[in-house]
Amino acid sequence: MLGVLGGMGPLATVDFLAKLVAADVADTDQRHMPFVVRSVPQIPDRSRAIITGGESPLPALRQGMRALAEMGATVVAIPCNTAHHWADALSGPDLPPILHIVDAVADRLAEILPGGAPIAVLSTEGTRAARVYENRLDPRWPILDTVPAEAAAVAHGIALVKAGRIEAARAIFTDAVTAQRGRGAAAVVLACTEIPAAMPPGDGIVDATQALAERCVRWYRESFAGFAPAEPQAAYRAAS
Amino acid sequence: MLGVLGGMGPLATVDFLAKLVAADVADTDQRHMPFVVRSVPQIPDRSRAIITGGESPLPALRQGMRALAEMGATVVAIPCNTAHHWADALSGPDLPPILHIVDAVADRLAEILPGGAPIAVLSTEGTRAARVYENRLDPRWPILDTVPAEAAAVAHGIALVKAGRIEAARAIFTDAVTAQRGRGAAAVVLACTEIPAAMPPGDGIVDATQALAERCVRWYRESFAGFAPAEPQAAYRAAS
Numbered sequence: 001m002l003g004v005l006g007g008m009g010p011l012a013t014v015d016f017l018a019k020l021v022a023a024d025v026a027d028t029d030q031r032h033m034p035f036v037v038r039s040v041p042q043i044p045d046r047s048r049a050i051i052t053g054g055e056s057p058l059p060a061l062r063q064g065m066r067a068l069a070e071m072g073a074t075v076v077a078i079p080c081n082t083a084h085h086w087a088d089a090l091s092g093p094d095l096p097p098i099l100h101i102v103d104a105v106a107d108r109l110a111e112i113l114p115g116g117a118p119i120a121v122l123s124t125e126g127t128r129a130a131r132v133y134e135n136r137l138d139p140r141w142p143i144l145d146t147v148p149a150e151a152a153a154v155a156h157g158i159a160l161v162k163a164g165r166i167e168a169a170r171a172i173f174t175d176a177v178t179a180q181r182g183r184g185a186a187a188v189v190l191a192c193t194e195i196p197a198a199m200p201p202g203d204g205i206v207d208a209t210q211a212l213a214e215r216c217v218r219w220y221r222e223s224f225a226g227f228a229p230a231e232p233q234a235a236y237r238a239a240s
Numbered sequence: 241m242l243g244v245l246g247g248m249g250p251l252a253t254v255d256f257l258a259k260l261v262a263a264d265v266a267d268t269d270q271r272h273m274p275f276v277v278r279s280v281p282q283i284p285d286r287s288r289a290i291i292t293g294g295e296s297p298l299p300a301l302r303q304g305m306r307a308l309a310e311m312g313a314t315v316v317a318i319p320c321n322t323a324h325h326w327a328d329a330l331s332g333p334d335l336p337p338i339l340h341i342v343d344a345v346a347d348r349l350a351e352i353l354p355g356g357a358p359i360a361v362l363s364t365e366g367t368r369a370a371r372v373y374e375n376r377l378d379p380r381w382p383i384l385d386t387v388p389a390e391a392a393a394v395a396h397g398i399a400l401v402k403a404g405r406i407e408a409a410r411a412i413f414t415d416a417v418t419a420q421r422g423r424g425a426a427a428v429v430l431a432c433t434e435i436p437a438a439m440p441p442g443d444g445i446v447d448a449t450q451a452l453a454e455r456c457v458r459w460y461r462e463s464f465a466g467f468a469p470a471e472p473q474a475a476y477r478a479a480s
Contacts, residue, residue, distance in 0.1 A: 001280075009269035010261045017257060021250045027403045029249035029281040037277035038311065040241075041269040071278065071311055163267045 001034050002216055003073025003096060005064045007041035008080035009162050012193030012209070016079035019213035024220070033220040036071040038064050046082035047126030047155075058086050065095045075099055077216050079193045079209055081123055085130040101208050102136040104215035105189055108206050109141050113186055116140030119206075120180035122154050122173065123191040133191060144185055150176055154195075161194035169198040177205065241274050242456055243313025243336060245304045247281035248320035249402050252433035252449070256319035259453035264460070273460040276311040278304050286322035287366030287395075298326050305335045315339055317456050319433045319449055321363055325370040341448050342376040344455035345429055348446050349381050353426055356380030359446075360420035362394050362413065363431040373431060384425055390416055394435075401434035409438040417445065 004020075006013030017037065026032045043061065048054035061083060068076055076096045078084065087098050109119070119141045121133050128151065134143055157172035173195055177188045181204070189206045190196045196207040244260075246253030257277065266272045283301065288294035301323060308316055316336045318324065327338050349359065359381045361373050368391065374383055397412035413435055417428045421444070429446045430436045436447040 007269065007272070007274065010264070010272045014254065014258045014261050018254045021254050022404075024250070025404060029247065029285075029402055030283070032247070032250045032281045034247065034280035034282060035277075036279070036307075036311075037275075039276070040274035041272045042274060043269070045269075067276075067311060071276075071307060162269055164262075164265060 001036065001072045001074055002220065003065075003068030003071065003076045004035055004037040004039075005061065005068060005076055005078045005080075005083075006037050006039035007064075008043060008046065008078075008083055009194065010039055010041055011161065011164070011197050012079050013037065013039050015197040016077070016193060016209050016213060019207075019210050020216055023210075023213045023217045033217065036068060036073055038067050038071075040064065046080065046085070047124045047129075050082070050085060050126040050130045057083065058089055061086055061090055062095075065090055069094070069096050075219060077101075077212055079212065081132060081191045081193060081208055082126040082130070084132050085126065099212065099215050099219060100136070101212045102133055104211040105133075105191070105206055105208050106137055106141075107215060108211040109137075109187065109189075112204075112206070113141065117186035118142050118144050118184055119187045119189060120144045120146075120183075120185035121189045121191045122176055122180070122195055124158055125151065125155050127191060133189070141187075144180065144183060147179070150179055154192075157198070158192050158194045161198050166198045169194075173199045177202075241276065241312045241314055242460065243305075243308030243311065243316045244275060244277040244279075245301065245308060245316055245318045245320075245323075246277050246279035247304075248283060248286065248318075248323055249434065250279055250281055251401065251404070251437050252319050253277065253279050255437040256317070256433060256449050256453060259447075259450050260456055263450075263453045263457045273457065276308060276313055278307050278311075280304065286320065286325070287364045287369075290322070290325060290366040290370045297323065298329055301326055301330055302335070305330055309334070309336050315459060317341075317452055319452065321372060321431045321433060321448060322366040322370070324372050325366065339452065339455050339459060340376070341452045342373055344451040345373075345431070345446055345448050346377055346381075347455060348451040349377075349427065349429075352444075352446070353381065357426035358382050358384050358424055359427045359429060360384045360386075360423075360425035361429045361431045362416055362420070362435055364398055365391065365395050367431060373429070381427075384420065384423060387419070390419055394432075397438070398432050398434045401438050406438045409434075413439045417442075 044055040044057045077099050157169040160169040187204050191208050193209050196209045284295040284297045317339050397409040400409040427444050431448050433449050436449045
């Protein structure tokens, strides 16, 4: 069963779950994929920990992973790009494997830019400083440098989403996408889960949250291809 | 910590969570209320169990309640009106108390119709047959009888939502609200969590899902008034 390590932030978690359920097309309740969610937002700020050496979120993240495992999660999705800085530290024999958000984005880029091309990544300062995308993404999609003033604007937009000020944030993100396209980005990755919560999809835009949701649905269908969605009771037993 | 017994259906669960996070206004992630969700939709159909004596969902519901308690839930919300038929059977010393959806609707009716008035309840056939609202709602809000053809149309609309056909469902629900108003309903309760997933709010419409979300936020603020949201770390310890 899928576990969702949420709360970073809560709105981004809900946006991910909405995309998960929408991607999981089924004609009755019983044929939808089961999942469990832990949204405990009292986790130290991820970007602050990376940039200024503030309190590490790792103990809280590990506690969340263990709680999900106890609830029956056999794989975990984390709808927070920055938290993936700790993905390797969160792997171990006692913890479920993570469906990595950068791998999900790579799957999507392979569809729209199979030959490779420069891309832009809109993210928190923490995701950028930790090189979450640079360290994992195939180099056929080189990531354009970020202009400091634009990066600061995006960070401000993310803070606005966390405070529920969606409209103000949307204007900032739209400007950032336009600027990156002007510098030659063939695709722009919305690589903070707060950004797509404020911004509609569009051509050449890769919503990392949407990519992760689709990756989760594929995982479910591949894992339970033998009996789900045709035999919901078997999926129930597997989820229990 | 709040537990959400979801999956009935998954889209209704996400609609509830979106309303919960929106009602829980906070300026940073860390000040949002923590919650855990179990969305395992492989639960026998609630209406079928009530109407035709099909397989009871009670064992699966009880399993879900116990799993939420093990995850730290000290109170549970169930974003499914029909499942509240089993609310009394789901109470016991080993299970967290349920924030009942009919009580949440009553709180809202007390605000908009404090003196009482006839109302209409749009629901599944199961909710109506089990008299979930009639058995619990204060009689100052008498519930108008339902016309069989309209009830069948609403049931069909609910099935359309579960299958993801939102637009088609919306037209059905809009017609039902108009008809009930024509027969003298001072308010119309959207008393199946699938209905508000397809229908926007409006004057004289009580969205049971929204009412339940607001009830949960009040519970959190009353329960943790001494230290939350001012001291997120205390809320974290309480949630852990």
